[in-house]
Amino acid sequence: MREVAKPEAESAPAPPPPAEKPKKSKRVSIETARVPAPAPKADPPAPKRAPEAPAAQRALADHSNLMPPRCTCGLCPPGSSSAAAASAKSEKQLASRQEAILARIAAAEARLGMAPMEAVPRAPTPKLPAVMPPAASAEAQAAAAAAAADMAVEIPACNVTVDMPPDGAGVYERIAADLKRRGVTSFATNWVPSYYYEKDLAWRQHCLGAHTLGHLCKSIVIENTKAHQSVDGIKDPLASKYYVVIVQYAARMNADKLRNFVYAELGQRKVGKKNFNMRLAPEEVSAELTGYVKNGVVPVAMRQPVPVILSHRILDLSPRYFWMGGGHVDFKLAVDTQQFVDAYKPFVTDCTYDDLAAGEDLD
Structure with missing residues (x-):
């Protein structure tokens, strides 16, 4: 009988045989031929900061x-x-x-x-630049006055006229001289019959050739009978004891409106309202101030420079003129409204009743 050989006792595994070294090949593989991607560049190191110099x-x-x-x-x-x-x-x-x-x-x-x-600044006032317009010459001023005269309203001729009365010498010359001196070029005058004021307004309108009854006006002297003790006659136009007021014959003066105007607008309420009471001045006082008698009062060439108040209704008249007294009972004066305002600088206000039938007739 064959004997079976017994297995040898287990021993430590034998080390693996050494790996064979790869043989060098002249052929280069595709993988090894590839150029590797460049590595990302690293940020350069920050330069070292020099120590900060002292503040000094x-x-x-x-x-x-x-x-x-x-x-x-x-x-x-x-x-x-x-x-x-x-x-x-x-x-x-x-x-x-x-x-x-x-x-x-x-x-x-x-x-x-x-x-x-x-180099050194001049002490005197410097000269005006040459581009400034020169002052108007005398010829230019005359041309401007002529142009204004051409624009003035034409006052119609009167229908009834009479010769100058014996006591009328010098009246026209006095009135005309003052008007011309102040630059008023559009005006007309007329001597009327002595019975002029005995006729009604319609007849007077026809006599003077006025366009409407509203063109017939009158000048009256008004006195503040309760003027404050600080008021010195007519020296201050804004606080005067007397005023020449021009209103239409067809309207009636409103004393309350006039008082409120003088108190609030002119006087600026500097004194109490109880110090204002506007009434028709006595005839002798009116004549002393203006140099004219009743029905002849006119704010032209007056004896004393009494302030003038003009009714605003007169500015609304068309054509632009109005008739008033002329320095004599029988002498009447018509004047271009705008030229009169420019020359005599009246205060313009509402000083009449809205209802023409109301109020008292101060004439």
């Missing part, structure tokens, strides 16, 4: 760039080249700017016709 050194560096070479401030080193270069550059820029500014000033002076500016 920084101030010295900044100051040195601005100061001239021979700075005596005690901070700049004498003869610093950087300071000298900066100073020279700054001076050159400043000189260039000054030259440019002076050139622009000279050009502006040339355009305005002015003399070149001196």
Whole structure:
């Protein structure tokens, strides 16, 4: 019988045979031929910050760039080249700017016709530029006056006229001279019959050739009978004791409206309202102030410069003129409304009743 060989006792595994070294091949594989992708570049290392200079050194560096070479401030080193270069550059820029500014000033002076500016400012008031318009000559003023005269309203001729009465000498000359002296060129006068005021308004309108009854006006002297003790006659137009008031015959003066106007508008409520009471002045007072008697009062060539108040309704008349007394009972004056306002500067206000039938007739 064959004997079966017993297995040998288990022993440690034998080490693997050493790997064979690859044989060098002249052929290069595709994988090894590929060029590897470049690795991302790393950020360069930050330069090391130099230690910050002390504040005194920084101030010295900044100051040195601005100061001239021979700075005596005690901070700049004498003869610093950087300071000298900066100073020279700054001076050159400043000189260039000054030259440019002076050139622009000279050009502006040339355009305005002015003399070149001196180095030292002049003490007197500078001359006006040549571009200012010169003052109007006498010929230009005369032309302007003629143009205004051409625009003046034409006052119609009267239908009834009479010869001058014996006591009428010099009346026209006095009135006309004052009107012309003040620049009023559009006016008309007329002597009326002595019975003029015995006729009604319709007849008077026909006599003077007026367009409407509203063109017939009257001048009356009004007195503030309760004027404050500070009021000195007619010296102050805004606080006068007397006023010449021009209203239409077809309207009636409203004393309350007139009082409110003088109190609030002219007087600016400086004194109490109890110090205003507007009433028709006595005839002798009116004659003393104006130089004219009743029915002849006119705010032209008056004896004293009494302030004038004009009813606003007269400005609304068309055509633009109105009739009033002319310095004599039988002498009447018509004047261009706008020229009268420009020449005599009356205060214009609402001083009549809205209802023509209301109020009292002060004439």
